[in-house]
Amino acid sequence: MKIDYGELKRRVRLHELLERIGWTITEGRGEQLRGPCPFPACNANLASANKARRRTFSVHRGKSVYRCFSCGCSGNALEFWQAYRGISLYEAALELLQILETSNHPSSPSKPPPPQHHYSQPAKLADS
Template sequence: MRRILELMDWQEVTCHGDQLRGPCPIHKSSSERSRSFSVNLNKNAYHCFGCGSKGNQLDLASEYFGLSLYQAAREVCQRTGIEVPIRGAFRR
């Protein structure tokens, strides 16, 4: 989750242990001091109390980049230097 947030250049407003709060990168909160977007690093989960978007780190990447889950996974892999998974590579 932290790597996804770094890719988005997201900055938290408050931090309490593994719980981060700040402006929503999905609906683009109007205030930089907004705390509508909540991230739990321990659970790899996020929720925006403004727009209702929620999910895991791949859901967040998909929403942020406007891509399907598979395309978002490929995008994240490419941007972070992780080997890109190939569709159907595990089929026999």
């Protein structure tokens, strides 16, 4: 499957990905959002640190780019997903395509369950 990375980057919104993984915004000012770094390795350092440092991760909503002032990581939405999931860029792109696919249909977030199989009524009543 061929992936149009440029198109993907235009469609994926980084802050939506972060919402998806439960990232908490500790500070939001216009396009700029701040919060704790979502990368486990970086967060481990922060656990013992002062609370003020739990806003080291900065996200630009409009540009869909991130930067962490603690671990120094930075990139776009695609690179974020790749690093966060620990997978290849191609795999990350595939996952993002899937996420876009499911989030593009807000009216039907999940498919209705398949119809239950009911035992058919007895074709004929017991002879009387």
